[in-house]
Structure formats: structure tokens, C-alpha cells
Amino acid sequence: MAVYTEIDDEQLEALLAQYDIGQLMSYKGIAEGVENSNFMLVTDRGSYFLTLYERRVDPADLPFFLGLMQHLAAHGLPCPTPIQGRDGEALREVAGRPCAIISFLNGVSQKRPSAKHCHGVGAALAKLHMAGQDFKGRRPNALSLPGWKSLIEACGDRASKVRAGLENEIAREWDSLSAAWPPAPDFGAATPLPAGVIHADLFPDNVLFLGDEVSGLIDFYFACNDYFAYDIAVMLNAWCFEADGAFNVTKGRAFVAGYESVRKLTDGEVFSLPLFCRGAALRFLLTRLYDWLNQVPGALVRPKDPLEYWQKLNFHRQVLGPSAYGIER
Amino acid sequence: MAVYTEIDDEQLEALLAQYDIGQLMSYKGIAEGVENSNFMLVTDRGSYFLTLYERRVDPADLPFFLGLMQHLAAHGLPCPTPIQGRDGEALREVAGRPCAIISFLNGVSQKRPSAKHCHGVGAALAKLHMAGQDFKGRRPNALSLPGWKSLIEACGDRASKVRAGLENEIAREWDSLSAAWPPAPDFGAATPLPAGVIHADLFPDNVLFLGDEVSGLIDFYFACNDYFAYDIAVMLNAWCFEADGAFNVTKGRAFVAGYESVRKLTDGEVFSLPLFCRGAALRFLLTRLYDWLNQVPGALVRPKDPLEYWQKLNFHRQVLGPSAYGIER
Numbered sequence: 001m002a003v004y005t006e007i008d009d010e011q012l013e014a015l016l017a018q019y020d021i022g023q024l025m026s027y028k029g030i031a032e033g034v035e036n037s038n039f040m041l042v043t044d045r046g047s048y049f050l051t052l053y054e055r056r057v058d059p060a061d062l063p064f065f066l067g068l069m070q071h072l073a074a075h076g077l078p079c080p081t082p083i084q085g086r087d088g089e090a091l092r093e094v095a096g097r098p099c100a101i102i103s104f105l106n107g108v109s110q111k112r113p114s115a116k117h118c119h120g121v122g123a124a125l126a127k128l129h130m131a132g133q134d135f136k137g138r139r140p141n142a143l144s145l146p147g148w149k150s151l152i153e154a155c156g157d158r159a160s161k162v163r164a165g166l167e168n169e170i171a172r173e174w175d176s177l178s179a180a181w182p183p184a185p186d187f188g189a190a191t192p193l194p195a196g197v198i199h200a201d202l203f204p205d206n207v208l209f210l211g212d213e214v215s216g217l218i219d220f221y222f223a224c225n226d227y228f229a230y231d232i233a234v235m236l237n238a239w240c241f242e243a244d245g246a247f248n249v250t251k252g253r254a255f256v257a258g259y260e261s262v263r264k265l266t267d268g269e270v271f272s273l274p275l276f277c278r279g280a281a282l283r284f285l286l287t288r289l290y291d292w293l294n295q296v297p298g299a300l301v302r303p304k305d306p307l308e309y310w311q312k313l314n315f316h317r318q319v320l321g322p323s324a325y326g327i328e329r
Numbered sequence: 330m331a332v333y334t335e336i337d338d339e340q341l342e343a344l345l346a347q348y349d350i351g352q353l354m355s356y357k358g359i360a361e362g363v364e365n366s367n368f369m370l371v372t373d374r375g376s377y378f379l380t381l382y383e384r385r386v387d388p389a390d391l392p393f394f395l396g397l398m399q400h401l402a403a404h405g406l407p408c409p410t411p412i413q414g415r416d417g418e419a420l421r422e423v424a425g426r427p428c429a430i431i432s433f434l435n436g437v438s439q440k441r442p443s444a445k446h447c448h449g450v451g452a453a454l455a456k457l458h459m460a461g462q463d464f465k466g467r468r469p470n471a472l473s474l475p476g477w478k479s480l481i482e483a484c485g486d487r488a489s490k491v492r493a494g495l496e497n498e499i500a501r502e503w504d505s506l507s508a509a510w511p512p513a514p515d516f517g518a519a520t521p522l523p524a525g526v527i528h529a530d531l532f533p534d535n536v537l538f539l540g541d542e543v544s545g546l547i548d549f550y551f552a553c554n555d556y557f558a559y560d561i562a563v564m565l566n567a568w569c570f571e572a573d574g575a576f577n578v579t580k581g582r583a584f585v586a587g588y589e590s591v592r593k594l595t596d597g598e599v600f601s602l603p604l605f606c607r608g609a610a611l612r613f614l615l616t617r618l619y620d621w622l623n624q625v626p627g628a629l630v631r632p633k634d635p636l637e638y639w640q641k642l643n644f645h646r647q648v649l650g651p652s653a654y655g656i657e658r
Contacts, residue, residue, distance in 0.1 A: 008440045025435040025539065028369060031358035040357060040369065042376075042435065106354040106371065111337045210354065 004037045005052050007095050015094045018085040019101060021045055032205070035221060037097070040104065047104035048083065052097040057221055059098050064137040065220050066090050066100055068197060072217075073103075075131035078124075078208075079217045080105060105216035107208025115254040116212045118239050122258025124214045125202060125235060129228050130263055132197030138187065141200065141224040143283050145178050151286040158293045162306060170286070173313065177279050182272075185225060193268050198231035199223055203238040229269040232259065233276035236325055237284065237312055245311045253326030270322045270329050277316040277325075285309035333366045334381050336424050344423045347414040348430060350374055361534075364550060366426070369433065376433035377412065381426040386550055388427050393466040394549050395419050395429055397526060401546075402432075404460035407453075407537075408546045409434060436537025436544035444583040445541045447568050451587025453543045454531060454564060458557050459592055461526030467516065470529065470553040472612050474507050480615040487622045491635060499615070502642065506608050511601075514554060522597050527560035528552055532567040558598040561588065562605035565654055566613065566641055574640045582655030599651045599658050606645040606654075614638035 006029075007015075016024055022045030030038040030049075037052040053062060066082045070090070073081040080102035082090035090100050110117050141147070152159075152170055159167040185195035199206075201222040208216030232255075240251040259265065288306035295303055322329060335358075336344075345353055351374030359367040359378075366381040382391060395411045399419070402410040409431035411419035419429050439446050470476070481488075481499055488496040514524035528535075530551040537545030561584075569580040588594065617635035624632055651658060 006440075009437065010441075012437075024437060026433075026537075027437060028357075029360035031360040047371075104355075108338065108341075108353060108356060111335075112339075208355075 004054050005095050005097055007039070007050075007052075011094050015050075015092070015099070016041075016043075018087070018092065019083060020086055021048060021083060021101070041101070049080065049102045049104055050094075050099060051102065052094065052099045053221075054097065057098075061139060061221075062091050062098055062100070064139045065223060067137050068132070068135055068223055069102065069220055071135045071137075072128060072131050077128055077131050077217060078105060078215055079128075079220070105208055105218065107210050107215035109206070109208055110204050112243075113204050113239055113251075114212075115248075115251050117209060118251045118255040119258035119261075120209070120212060120214045121202070121207050121235070121239065122255040122260075123262050124207070124217060124258075125199070125231060126259045126262035128199060128217065129196055129231070135197050137197075139224045140184060141198075141226040141230075143200070143222065143287070144184060144226065144279075145174075145181055148174060148282060148286050151290050155286070155289050155293055159289060162289060162292060163310065166289075166310070170282070173278070173282055173317075177275070177282065180275055181279065182227065185227060187225065191227070193227050193229055193272060194266060195225065195227045197223060198226045198228060200226065200231060200234060202231070202235055227269075227272075227276070229265070229272050230276045230280060232256070232265075232269075233273060233280040234283075236273070236277055237280050237309070240325070241312060241315075245308075245315075247315055247325070249324075249326035251326075256325070256327050267329060270327055273322050273325060273327070274316060274319040277319070278313060281309050281313035281316055285313055333383050334424050334426055336368070336381075340423050344379075344421070344428070345370075345372075347416070347421065348412060349415055350377060350412060350430070370430070378409065378431045378433055379423075379428060380431065381423065381428045382550075383426065386427075390468060390550075391420050391427055391429075393468045394552060396466050397461070397464055397552055398431065398549055400464045400466075401457060401460050406457055406460050406546060407434060407544055408457075408549070434537055434545035434547065436539050438535070438537055439533050441572075442533050442568055442580075443541075444577075444580050446538060447580045447584040448587035448590075449538070449541060449543045450531070450536050450564070450568065451584040451589075452591050453536070453546060453587075454528070454560060455588045455591035457528060457546065458525055458560070464526055466526075468553045469513060470527075470555040470559075472529070472551070472616070473513060473555065473608075474503075474510055477503060477611060477615050480619050484615070484618050484622055488618060491618060491621060492639065495618075495639070499611070502607070502611055502646075506604070506611065509604055510608065511556065514556060516554065520556075522556050522558055522601060523595060524554065524556045526552060527555045527557060529555065529560060529563060531560070531564055556598075556601075556605070558594070558601050559605045559609060561585070561594075561598075562602060562609040563612075565602070565606055566609050566638070569654070570641060570644075574637075574644075576644055576654070578653075578655035580655075585654070585656050596658060599656055602651050602654060602656070603645060603648040606648070607642060610638050610642035610645055614642055 022043035024043055026042040028040050035056045036054050039050040041048045041050055069079055072079045083101045084090050157167050182192045185191040206219040240248050242248050285306055288304050291303040292306050351372035353372055355371040357369050359369055364385045365383050368379040370377045370379055398408055401408045412430045413419050486496050511521045514520040535548040569577050571577050617633050620632040621635050
């Protein structure tokens with residue numbers, strides 16, 4: 001939660017002159033977004049978000065992200081639409097950073113989602129997977145097995161400062177997962193499981209609701225091509241554990257029922273969930289661990305506890321089948 | 330710039346149920362406000378600010394601040410209006426913090442104000458001084474001579490870590506000022522110079538413009554009773570220096586002309602400006618110095634450079650009369 005880059009009035013004016021979105025009435029830096037700087041713009045036509053992409057986002061990926069949002073919005077998904085300037089371009093630069101203006105979505109994220117919210121977001125994820133099927137962009141998942149390996153190496157033996165023995169435990173977990181993990185989907189060829197565009201980070205922070213209805217899916221900056229079941233696994237981790245570390249089977253069941261109200265899971269997907277859940281838990285354990293070990297003095301973001309995901313990972317390790325998540329087959 | 334206190338959905342819902350401001354559509358933490366946590370609320374009726382008062386604000390002062398905003402808004406000043414709940418109260422509590430919902434004002438603050446902006450804000454300050462005349466609340470200025478003394482003692486010899494010799498220089502400056510400073514205004518008695526409600530912190534951050542017109546005066550959490558000329562001195566410091574440290578006489582002249590388009594300064598006020606400007610520079614030097622020396626590891630706010638105000642103080646020390654600020658008498 002931060003604004004990393006300040007924009008001065010002249011820079012903002014020059015930027016807005018390239019758009020046909022009306023007269024600026026107000027702009028405020030928003031205290032959210034771990035990766036980027038976000039400003040809310042209010043003009044006499046409506047509300048918008050201005051996002052400045054900071055160093056963690058590879059500029060080469062931006063056409064994929066913005067193109068995907070455009071594609072999904074055009075398919076009726078409630079996701080932010082990049083606004084094109086007078087020249088037809090959505091991606092430009094301000095204050096030395098790539099930036100885009102995107103539509104503002106109403107809604108409030110749920111810090112403690114209910115089973116009903118889980119059902120709704122399950123359906124929304126399935127719609128996203130379906131709507132992405134004819135999107136032409138390609139982006140491999142940078143945070144799959146090889147990416148995890150790089151993070152493990154970057155953390156090294158400092159991991160064990162966070163928890164005794166963690167370095168070895170993580171290394172063994174990566175070995176187990178890499179032996180069982182399906183190859184990254186290749187879109188020329190048949191894939192062992194259904195794959196396509198995934199959000200890859202659809203945490204409660206990134207879903208807006210009005211009442212119990214999903215009104216917005218946001219923050220597509222980890223979206224990529226991978227297995228749909230992996231996206232589901234990310235969300236079982238993020239939505240269905242209670243604060244005390246227990247997995248809530250009712251929420252798991254509601255989430256999958258919501259998903260299957262739109263797209264039926266194959267048996268292969270259902271039975272691969274324990275594996276994908278372990279992988280997803282390792283992914284968030286590793287990125288949080290890396291951020292924990294590499295805190296910048298004076299940084300504006302407080303790192304999240306990596307051990308929350310260590311605990312989740314251990315839950316998934318003892319799971320024998322999908323019924324542990326409330327899914328019957 | 331920060332959100333210090335997070336509010337969860339249930340807390341926010343319970344709070345909003347006490348108001349008649351419509352259905353919540355969106356809320357976002359705002360990356361501004363050094364002292365408090367601020368959230369922008371959008372409902373189906375309009376936009377509002379929710380402010381949570383953090384430890385630096387004395388809860389006993391809140392009725393003064395909120396009452397003043399209400400009073401000034403009722404007198405036509407473009408300042409935020411505290412919204413009363415169904416029970417008629419504007420001040421209540423959420424997440425263990427005193428809080429208030431205030432009206433949202435359109436406009437954009439100017440990081441590099443022009444002489445025209447200085448003229449406009451001068452007029453706005455005079456209107457504030459006039460409109461405050463029949464406000465009944467009383468609050469002494471906690472950041473005048475005795476408050477500065479406390480800050481000097483709290484910084485002690487660590488001041489000289491920031492600049493060699495600073496501790497002694499500051500002590501001597503306080504002695505000089507205290508010998509010349511008029512007694513704090515007593516509202517039962519006649520005052521040596523015109524006094525009343527002052528904003529005391531009307532920096533460019535705290536003034537919104539639409540085009541060249543002032544559309545909002547915000548952040549009344551240093552407001553108090555003191556000399557009007559001191560409020561003018563705060564703003565000569567904050568609005569009329571260039572980034573290179575030079576005083577811009579054109580801006581000073583424009584600011585005072587704007588002020589005098591609403592309320593004529595007395596000769597006493599004009600000739601006391603060099604003294605008040607020194608005092609105001611010392612006040613911001615001291616609070617910045619204190620914050621600089623007391624940085625909390627992991628804090629969300631980057632402290633401002635105290636030496637900017639050391640440089641300004643030295644400018645005022647060599648000023649011989651009001652003409653140095655562009656004011657002719």
C-alpha cells in the first residue's frame with residue numbers, strides 16, 4: 001500500500017491532454033497496490049484509475065496485461081478496461097514510468113469472505129477462464145517451478161532464520177513437486193489438463209463485491225498461461241482458510257460449486273487439486289519469504305507473514321484427496 | 330501518506346448504518362495525511378472522506394476542529410463539512426479510533442503554485458479569518474513559544490547531528506523570538522494585533538484548486554486561536570519560496586494583495602511580518618527536526634527535510650522590513 005512515484009501537476013495535465021476523458025476534478029494517491037503506484041482520478045465525466053508500473057512489472061508484459069483486460073471486459077467480465085488515448089493507445093509514460101488509465105469499478109473487497117462470496121468468486125473465475133479462451137496473447141507463468149527455484153536460491157540459508165530448518169524443508173518440497181508437476185502447457189500441443197489464461201493472484205484483495213455479488217476482478221499483473229486447476233488452487237489457499245489456519249470445507253465446497261456452475265471440472269483437474277494446492281502454497285510462501293528477507297529500510301509496504309503459507313502448505317501435504325477441500329467425485 | 334488503521338467490512342458497515350448517506354459502492358485508503366488515516370467512501374449519493382484520528386491528535390480537540398469546519402462551511406468557506414449521523418453527532422468511533430465522515434471536495438493541490446494561486450489562497454485565508462470571528466470555540470496554539478521550547482528540549486543535542494551547531498543556533502533563535510513575541514492573545518482582553526481563529530498549517534498540500542480558483546481548504550487539525558499575521562507568516566514560508574531556496578517577491582506580493590482584497594492588514598501586522606515569519610520558520614524547523622530524529626523503523630511516512638526551514642529561517646533573520654516580502658507601506 002503505497003505511492004512510489006509522485007506525479008506533478010504539469011506531468012498529469014500533459015498526460016490527461018492525450019485522453020478524451022473530461023476535465024480533472026480531483027486526484028488522490030491510493031494506499032493499495034504492493035507492486036505499483038495507483039491514483040484515483042475524478043473528472044467531470046467519471047472516475048478512473050491511473051496506474052504507474054514500478055520496477056517489479058516487466059514493461060514487455062504490459063501489452064499482454066492491458067490486452068487481456070480489454071479482451072475480458074469486452075467479453076462481459078467485470079474487470080477494469082484500459083482507456084485508449086486519442087491516438088488509440090492505452091499504454092504510455094508519465095514521470096519516467098509506463099502507465100495506463102483504466103476504468104474505475106465500484107465495489108468493496110471482503111477481508112473475511114463468506115461461503116456465499118466464495119461461491120460468487122468461483123463462478124467469476126470460471127467465466128474468466130472461459131472468456132480467455134480466444135485471447136491471443138501468450139505469457140508463460142514466471143512463478144512456476146523454475147521461478148520458485150530461483151526464489152529458493154535467492155533466499156538460500158537465510159530461510160532458516162525465519163524458521164529453523166525451513167531451507168531444507170523448502171528444497172525437499174520443491175523436489176517432490178517437480179517430480180509430480182505436469183509440464184508447462186504448450187499451446188501448440190494438447191495439454192494433460194485444461195489450460196488457458198489464468199489470473200494467478202485472485203486474492204480477496206483483488207475481488208470487489210456489491211452486497212454478495214462480484215462487481216469487479218482487478219490486478220491482472222500476474223496473469224499468464226497455465227493450468228486452470230492451478231488458478232483454483234491459488235484461490236482455495238487464499239479464500240478458504242480461516243484466520244486460525246483451519247481449512248473451511250464449506251467455503252471450499254461453495255467455491256468449487258460456484259466454479260462448476262459455469263464450467264465443469266474434469267476428473268483429472270479435481271484429483272490434481274492437492275498437488276496444485278501444494279504448489280500454490282509454495283509459490284506464496286516463497287515470494288513472501290523473499291520479500292521478508294529483503295526488506296528495504298524505509299519501505300512503504302509491510303511484508304506479509306511467509307509462515308502463514310508454510311502452515312497452509314503443511315495442510316495440503318497431508319491431504320489424501322479432493323474430499324479434504326469439500327469436493328466429492 | 331499512509332493508512333495507519335485498517336477497518337474491516339463489519340466495522341465499516343456498522344459505522345455507515347449510523348448515517349443517512351446511502352449505500353456504500355467503494356472505499357479506498359488514501360495515501361495522504363501524515364497525522365491520520367483517510368479513506369475515500371463512494372456511496373450511491375456521493376463521495377465522502379472518512380478520517381480516523383490517530384495518536385497525534387488529542388481527542389479533546391476534536392469538537393473544536395469539527396465545530397470549526399461546520400462553522401466555516403456554513404459561512405460559505407469551501408472547507409469539508411462534518412456529516413452528522415442519524416443521532417446528530419459528527420464525531421464517533423471505529424476500530425478503536427475517534428473518527429468523522431466529512432464531505433468530499435473537488436480540486437487538485439498545486440505542488441508548484443503560481444503567483445495567481447498565491448493571490449487566490451491569500452483571499453481565501455482572509456475569508457477564513459473573517460468567517461472565524463464569531464466562532465465560539467477556543468483552542469490555544471499548542472505550537473507557539475512554549476511548544477517550541479518543549480520540542481527544543483526533546484531534540485536536545487541530537488539537533489547538531491543534523492547540522493553542526495544547530496542546537497545552539499536554535500536555542501539562541503528561541504531566546505531572540507521570545508523576547509520580541511507578543512503575548513498569546515487572550516480573548517477576554519484587547520490584543521496588540523488582530524487575532525482570531527487561524528488555520529496554522531495552510532500549506533499547498535492543504536489547498537485544492539479547480540483551474541486557478543480555490544475549491545477547497547482542508548486539514549484543520551492544527552487550527553487554533555492566534556494572531557492572523559502568524560497565519561500569513563506560515564503561508565509566506567510555505568507558498569512563496571522557490572525550490573532553490575529563494576524568496577519569490579512576486580508571489581509574496583500576490584499573496585498579500587489577495588489577502589488584502591478581503592481584509593486590509595493593519596500597519597502593526599505588516600511590520601510584524603518579519604518576526605512572525607521567523608517564528609513560523611522555527612516552528613516547522615522544529616517539528617520536522619523532531620520527526621527526523623524520531624523516525625520509527627518501518628514507518629509509512631518519509632520525514633521531510635528540516636534544513637529546508639533552517640534555510641528559510643536564515644532568510645527571515647536578515648530581513649529588514651516587509652518590503653523583503655514584496656509588501657509596500
